[in-house]
Amino acid sequence: MEHHGQLHRKINHMWDLVVMQAREQLRAAKQRRKGDRLVVACQEQTYWLVHRPPPGVPSVLEQAPERGSCTARRVLMNADFYKREIECCRRALGRTRVKSSVSLEAYLKFSNQHRPHDPIMSGCLPSNPWITDDDTYWAMNAPRVAEPTQLRVERWAFSFQELLQDPVGRAHFMDFLRKEFSAENLSFWEACKELRHGGQAQVPALVDAVYQQFLAPGAARWVNIDSQTMERTLEGLRRPHRYVLDAAQLHIYMLMKKDSYPRFLKSDMYKALLAEAVIPPETKRRVFPFMWKPRRSSPSPALLPASASGDCAAAPGGPGGGPGEA
Template sequence: MQAREQLRAAKQRRKGDRLVIACQEQTYWLVNRPPPGVPNVLEQGPERGSNNANQVQMSQSLDFYKREIEWSRKALGRTRVKSSICLEAFLTFSHQRGPHDPILAGCLPSNPWVTDDDAYWAMNAPTVAVPTKLRVERWGFSFRELLDDPMGRAHFMDFLQKEFSAENLSFWEACEELRFGGQAQIPTLVDTVYQQFLAPGAAHWVNIDSRTMERTLEGLHQPHRYVLDDAQLHIYMLMKKDSYPRFMKSDMYQGLLAEGVIPLETKRRVFPFMRKPRLSSPSPALPPTSGEPSAAGSAAGGDEES
C-alpha cells in the first residue's frame, strides 16, 4: 500500500518538482556519506561488532582532500534509478508473482506440510503428464525460470528440435554437468564436450564467436570445471535473446498454457487471511440472510426447548 501511494504521488508531481526531489535525495546521500574510518551500516553486516581498533584514522593531508573531491565528482556524474521507477518495478514484480506465492495464495489443492494429502507434490513433480497452469506461467517470468524447471526445459528442447537448433540447449546442459559433476571426471567431460560441440566437424557443432573460441582453446590446455563458462554464456545469451522469445509466442507454449491443470481446493487452508472473507456476524441492524436463522429466532427456539 505504501509503495502504491508513493508511486501515485510521484506521478502526480510536475516534472520540475520531480527533478528537484531527485537532486535533494542525491545531495542528501552525498552529504551524509560516512567519512573514512567510520563503520557504514549499509555496507557492513552484523558481524562488524563494536571493535574500532582496525578503523583507519582520517588524514587531513592534501591527498586526502584530493581523493574526496575526485570521489564527489564521480558521484555527481553517476547515473541513478529514480525512486518512481523502482516503485513501479516493485509493484509489477509483486503483482506478477503474487498468485505464485504459497504463503499469500496458498497451496492448491492443499498444503502437504499440514495435511496428509500429497497431491500438490504429485502435480508439481519434475516430470508429469500435464503441468499446472501456474507452473507454465512461471516459465514466462524469465529464461532462467524455464531452464530451472525440468518440465519446461524438456518442452523447450522439443521446440528447438523443430527449429533445428537443439544443439544449443544440449551444449548448455553438458556445461552444467561439467560444472557440477565429479572432480575426477572433469578431463574426460571437457574432452567429450569439445569433441561433440566445439571441434571442427563436430556432430552437434555450436556457433560461437572467434574471441570466445580462442579463450576456450587456451583453457583446454589445463582443463577445469569452469573452462567452458565463456562459451556457455555465449550460447545462453543466444537462446535468451532469440529462441526464448519465439518459444513464448509459439503455439506450443500457448497450447500448454491453455491445457494447464488448475487444481481445486480440497481442504481448508491454514491461515484465514488466505481465504475470501466469509459472511460477517449477524448484526441487529441488518436483516438475516437467507439460510441463516436470526438471533431472535434462535433465542425463541432455545426458550421453547427449555
C-alpha cells in the same frame, strides 16, 4: 573550576558505587561454601579462556587502548585536497542511480506477478499437504509429470532461468528447439552444466567429449560462438578444468535467452501448453486467517454513537413512558 568540581563529584560518586558493589560481592563470596567458590572460580576461568581474543589482537584486559593523536589524522586543507574532493564529487554525480519510484514500481510488479504462485499468500491447490493427509499437491508439482499445472506453465514466462530450472519446461523447450534445428545449443548448455558438477576424475574426459561433439571443426553438433570466446576456450583446453567452458556456455545461454526464448513464448506450442495445462480444483478452504474474507458482524454496543445509545436506552420505555409513569 566549577565544571571541574562537578566532574570530580560525579566521578567520586561512581567510584563509591563501584567500591560498594565490590564489598557486597566480597561479602557474598565469603559466605559461600568452599565447593561453590571453586565452581564460580572454574566458571570464570572457563569464560575468559573461551572469550579471550585471538593471537595478535590486543586485549583491553592486559593493556589499555592507545589514545589517538589528533595531529596525526589532521588533513591539510590545500589545493590538492580540494581537487581530490571535486573529482570525487564529479564521479559520484556521474554514477548511475535508480530512482526510488522506479525500484518500488519494479518491486510491486514482482510481488503482483509472484503472488498467485506463493502457497502462503494464495494457498495450495487442490489442498495443503502440510495440514491434510492429501499429498496431491506434491504429486502434481513433481519434477517429472505428464501434464504440468497452469501455474507451473505460467512461471516459465517469468524468466529464462525459471524455464531452465524446471525439468518439464526444459524438455518442452528442447522440443521447440528441435523444430527450429537449434537443439544443439541447449544440449551444449546441459553438457557444460554436467561438467561443472561432475566428478574431478572425469573432468578431462568430459572436456574432450564436449569439445569433440560441439566445438571441434566439423563437429556433429557444432555450436556457433564468436572468435574471441573460442580463442579463450582453446587456450583453457591446454589445462582442462571444470570451469574451462564457462565462457562458451554463457555465450550460448545469452543467445538462447535473447533469440530462442522470446520465440518460444510466442509460439503455438507454448500457447497450447498454457491452454491444456491442469487447473486443480480446490478441495479445502485456505487455513490462513489473513486470506479469509472478513466476516460481517454487528457493531459492539460500546462503539455506538451517543445518539444511537440514547435511542436504545429510550426504546424499552416506549412512547408511553417507562414503568415509573402512571
